[in-house]
Amino acid sequence: MNRYPMWKYILILVIVSLGALYALPNIYGQSQVVQIKSEQDKAVDQATLDQVANILNENQVSYEAVSIDGETAIVKFVDLDTQRRGQDVLKEELKGFDTAMNLRPNVPDWLKELGGKAMNLGLDLRGGVHFLLEVDMQEAAENKRKQIRSDITSLLIKSKVPKKRISWSDNELTIQFRNEADMQQAMTLIKKDFDELTLRDNVGVDTFEIIGLLTEQSINAVKENALNQNLTTLRDRVNEIGVAEPIIQRQGLERIVVQLPGLQDTTQAKIMLDATATLEYRPTDMENNAELAARTGRTPVGSTLYYDRQGLPVLLKNRVIATGDQLIDAQSTFDQQSGTPAVSVKLNSIGANRMLEFTKNNVGNFMGVILKERIPIGENEDGVMQYRSKEEVISNARINGVFSNRFQTTGLDSPREASELALLLRAGALAAPVQIVEERTIGPSLGQDNIDKGVLSVQIGLAMVLVFMLIYYRMFGLIANIALTINVVLMVACLSLFGATLTLPGIAGIVLTVGMAVDANVLIFERIKEELRDGNTIQGSIKEGYDKAFSTIADANVTTLIAAVVLFAFGTGPIKGFAVTLSVGIMTSMFTAIVVSRAIVNLIYGRKKKLKSISI
Amino acid sequence: MNILQNIKYDFMGKRNLALILSSILILISFGSLFTRGLNFGLDFTGGTVVVVHFDQPMNATDVREKLEGSGFENIVVKNFGGSKDIEITLPPQQPKGTADEIVTATESDEAKLSNEILEQLRQLDSSAHISKADFVGSQVGDELVEQGSLALLYAIIGILIYVTIRFEWRFSLGAIAALVHDVVITAGVFSLFQVEFDLTVLAALLAVIGYSLNDTIVVFDRIRENFRKGRKASTEDVINNSISQTLSRTVITSFTTLLVLLALFYFGGALIHGFAFALLVGIIVGTYSSIFVASTTTLALGISREDLIPVEKEGANLDHIP
Numbered sequence: 001m002n003r004y005p006m007w008k009y010i011l012i013l014v015i016v017s018l019g020a021l022y023a024l025p026n027i028y029g030q031s032q033v034v035q036i037k038s039e040q041d042k043a044v045d046q047a048t049l050d051q052v053a054n055i056l057n058e059n060q061v062s063y064e065a066v067s068i069d070g071e072t073a074i075v076k077f078v079d080l081d082t083q084r085r086g087q088d089v090l091k092e093e094l095k096g097f098d099t100a101m102n103l104r105p106n107v108p109d110w111l112k113e114l115g116g117k118a119m120n121l122g123l124d125l126r127g128g129v130h131f132l133l134e135v136d137m138q139e140a141a142e143n144k145r146k147q148i149r150s151d152i153t154s155l156l157i158k159s160k161v162p163k164k165r166i167s168w169s170d171n172e173l174t175i176q177f178r179n180e181a182d183m184q185q186a187m188t189l190i191k192k193d194f195d196e197l198t199l200r201d202n203v204g205v206d207t208f209e210i211i212g213l214l215t216e217q218s219i220n221a222v223k224e225n226a227l228n229q230n231l232t233t234l235r236d237r238v239n240e241i242g243v244a245e246p247i248i249q250r251q252g253l254e255r256i257v258v259q260l261p262g263l264q265d266t267t268q269a270k271i272m273l274d275a276t277a278t279l280e281y282r283p284t285d286m287e288n289n290a291e292l293a294a295r296t297g298r299t300p301v302g303s304t305l306y307y308d309r310q311g312l313p314v315l316l317k318n319r320v321i322a323t324g325d326q327l328i329d330a331q332s333t334f335d336q337q338s339g340t341p342a343v344s345v346k347l348n349s350i351g352a353n354r355m356l357e358f359t360k361n362n363v364g365n366f367m368g369v370i371l372k373e374r375i376p377i378g379e380n381e382d383g384v385m386q387y388r389s390k391e392e393v394i395s396n397a398r399i400n401g402v403f404s405n406r407f408q409t410t411g412l413d414s415p416r417e418a419s420e421l422a423l424l425l426r427a428g429a430l431a432a433p434v435q436i437v438e439e440r441t442i443g444p445s446l447g448q449d450n451i452d453k454g455v456l457s458v459q460i461g462l463a464m465v466l467v468f469m470l471i472y473y474r475m476f477g478l479i480a481n482i483a484l485t486i487n488v489v490l491m492v493a494c495l496s497l498f499g500a501t502l503t504l505p506g507i508a509g510i511v512l513t514v515g516m517a518v519d520a521n522v523l524i525f526e527r528i529k530e531e532l533r534d535g536n537t538i539q540g541s542i543k544e545g546y547d548k549a550f551s552t553i554a555d556a557n558v559t560t561l562i563a564a565v566v567l568f569a570f571g572t573g574p575i576k577g578f579a580v581t582l583s584v585g586i587m588t589s590m591f592t593a594i595v596v597s598r599a600i601v602n603l604i605y606g607r608k609k610k611l612k613s614i615s616i
Numbered sequence: 617m618n619i620l621q622n623i624k625y626d627f628m629g630k631r632n633l634a635l636i637l638s639s640i641l642i643l644i645s646f647g648s649l650f651t652r653g654l655n656f657g658l659d660f661t662g663g664t665v666v667v668v669h670f671d672q673p674m675n676a677t678d679v680r681e682k683l684e685g686s687g688f689e690n691i692v693v694k695n696f697g698g699s700k701d702i703e704i705t706l707p708p709q710q711p712k713g714t715a716d717e718i719v720t721a722t723e724s725d726e727a728k729l730s731n732e733i734l735e736q737l738r739q740l741d742s743s744a745h746i747s748k749a750d751f752v753g754s755q756v757g758d759e760l761v762e763q764g765s766l767a768l769l770y771a772i773i774g775i776l777i778y779v780t781i782r783f784e785w786r787f788s789l790g791a792i793a794a795l796v797h798d799v800v801i802t803a804g805v806f807s808l809f810q811v812e813f814d815l816t817v818l819a820a821l822l823a824v825i826g827y828s829l830n831d832t833i834v835v836f837d838r839i840r841e842n843f844r845k846g847r848k849a850s851t852e853d854v855i856n857n858s859i860s861q862t863l864s865r866t867v868i869t870s871f872t873t874l875l876v877l878l879a880l881f882y883f884g885g886a887l888i889h890g891f892a893f894a895l896l897v898g899i900i901v902g903t904y905s906s907i908f909v910a911s912t913t914t915l916a917l918g919i920s921r922e923d924l925i926p927v928e929k930e931g932a933n934l935d936h937i938p
Contacts, residue, residue: 440750519830556831559830
């Protein structure tokens with residue numbers, strides 16, 4: 001009765017071997033590296049490697065190895081100190097390349113090819129900075145309201161409809177008129193152009209008003225845009241800080257998480273967050289050759305040389321047609337005539353007038369958009385904030401007709417390119433400010449310390465449990481210990497495969513699971529003992545022990561799982577990490593304690609018909 | 617090796633004693649929670665905590681004087697772990713100035729405090745560097761309190777539903793009584809000794825819920841099984857027997873869990889201390905409550921054999937169905 005069919009043993013063996021294989025990447029440890037990437041998106045070559053080695057040797061920075069991985073060069077260092085010094089000298093002396101510090105797992109190639117990867121380490125284990133930013137949505141909504149008010153005002157002026165007053169109160173816009181005719185005329189005009197308002201009239205003795213309520217939908221759109229706009233600018237800027245694998249993602253409706261692993265000095269990062277972006281529409285210089293200007297370094301008078309995102313030179317005239325604060329919206333779309341990807345742009349009235357003036361005389365010419373970022377770089381000796389600006393041409397397109405407040409940029413290669421351009425355009429529009437609402441910095445040495453302590457407590461805790469089980473249950477204790485060890489291996493394998501991030505509370509979850517995972521075996525073994533005392537045969541006791549304990553184990557684990565899932569749903573950051581390891585641990589422990597331990601018991605005792613005693 | 621086997625102990629006979637003990641513990645806990653409150657950590661209160669590492673031992677008083685001299689107010693400075701690490705705690709910054717002069721400390725300014733502190737301390741000793749800096753805005757802290765309370769509530773509701781479906785509502789209430797008991801007393805210990813209560817401690821409390829429940833369910837499972845065996849023992853005897861039969865398991869599992877928690881407590885480092893402490897307390901209390909509180913409550917609610925035997929004869933057990 002205590003025998004498993006062959007396929008069951010094979011299945012268990014396969015699962016355990018796979019578990020061991022995918023847990024394996026974690027034992028190779030991590031190395032401190034500096035990643036080097038070309039600023040022009042070109043691949044690095046042997047010459048770059050030689051140059052890197054030279055610079056490091058000249059500055060007497062010891063390193064372990066230099067190698068190429070895809071488009072980047074990787075320099076391995078022995079410890080944190082040399083890594084930092086290495087990056088400093090490389091940043092200084094290696095021109096045309098971006099450098100970034102990183103921690104890379106030393107997984108051998110054959111294992112990588114099999115899909116093996118090490119667990120990601122959380123910031124508390126590898127060091128770094130975590131920011132939680134909140135977008136000032138009130139400011140964003142206020143901007144939107146101002147925008148609408150000034151647009152309606154100029155629309156009414158342009159259409160020569162006199163109004164008495166226009167004002168906002170919360171999300172309700174009130175426009176007062178002298179008489180009903182004016183009001184009706186205005187109503188028609190506004191209805192046509194402002195679909196973000198729900199309009200109604202309010203007519204009384206001597207009052208002729210239009211009441212416009214900002215729709216829920218458009219308020220949400222404003223928030224959404226403000227958030228995305230900040231995400232875009234942040235992504236662009238964070239890439240400049242020089243950390244590998246930064247994480248920038250939204251959290252909820254108003255917040256953005258920025259994680260910069262390995263970053264030590266937060267001053268620079270915080271300053272970056274204060275940067276502002278704006279954009280300018282400018283005529284392209286059609287008389288002069290940009291290539292030539294770039295080669296000779298001689299820029300024609302009245303024009304400035306810029307580069308686009310591919311690094312190609314573009315000559316733009318210094319005259320500004322429209323600026324970012326006049327841009328209301330930019331959305332990726334499809335051109336209705338050609339069906340190709342396009343970006344539709346909406347300008348406010350001031351921008352629209354200037355655009356109309358310009359396009360009237362320039363059909364057939366080109367117009368460029370330049371994104372300017374003003375990044376504070378710290379105060380000078382007199383305490384005045386210094387700025388560095390980064391300027392980049394994000395679009396350079398032919399003017400196909402005369403337009404004013406709404407137009408499209410067409411001829412884009414892919415929908416992706418269109419949405420990217422739309423994002424960049426929006427990034428340069430009037431921004432909603434962000435605030436840091438949470439910051440957590442962990443120094444890299446403290447991170448390493450946390451890993452060491454975490455691993456040590458897992459080892460000691462596991463060792464104590466193993467010794468206790470062996471003393472208390474002897475042969476069956478040994479079986480439980482094998483199951484427990486397999487459990488830890490399977491947990492690590494699952495966490496690695498899921499791409500879960502290991503944090504200190506996550507390690508605590510592993511430790512706790514070790515303590516609790518033996519519970520299932522204890523339940524089973526105590527039940528077997530009871531059956532033996534009740535006079536059942538040995539084989540019968542083993543079978544009954546496993547069978548009867550099963551429902552108890554299942555019930556007990558499901559309730560713990562409920563607590564873990566709630567933790568996951570409500571927790572943030574570190575608590576989520578704990579919940580993940582706890583949940584994974586509960587599932588793997590059920591498998592190992594019930595199935596794996598049973599398999600071993602069956603293998604040892606199952607064939608013995610005349611079993612006199614068992615060591616339990 | 618066998619311990620605690622074949623014992624028949626009259627657990628239910630001691631239920632009044634247990635009731636008195638639990639009542640006293642809960643009264644003390646509530647008393648402390650209401651008068652002293654919890655020593656909430658940065659996660660909940662908001663504010664700034666910076667741990668600065670120096671290459672040589674540093675005196676906390678010197679650091680405090682230096683920082684107070686440069687205008688930092690209401691700071692708490694103490695050694696952290698060893699003598700080379702100094703922990704500086706700053707309360708959430710109140711907006712400065714009156715309404716007329718609109719000088720407010722925005723949260724972004726507050727976030728820069730850690731950099732300012734480092735700058736000051738570098739003047740004291742150039743080897744100073746930040747090994748840990750946390751800033752939490754007060755509104756984030758408030759949200760965490762709200763989320764944390766909600767999490768506890770939802771966990772309890774989820775468990776209530778599951779146990780009611782798998783067992784019976786009286787068991788469900790018994791289990792909830794036990795885990796509220798555990799959470800209140802664990803929180804009470806944190807309040808009484810003013811141990812810092814941070815986010816990891818909250819996670820530990822939720823883990824205590826899971827653990828305490830695990831223990832309770834094992835006992836309940838045995839009670840159900842023994843009821844269904846249909847022997848003509850009194851309800852009290854059935855419960856006593858069930859607790860006795862599972863006692864060795866209860867003690868062994870608590871013991872192994874305590875072993876790993878002690879490892880975590882002593883070797884896991886300062887950051888995980890509160891977490892390990894909460895679980896240590898919670899598991900000791902949880903083991904006690906799964907024996908004395910959960911079953912006692914279920915008994916007091918009037919559980920009987922008929923409640924657990926599947927209804928076969930129509931109408932026979934209608935009056936027991938809630």
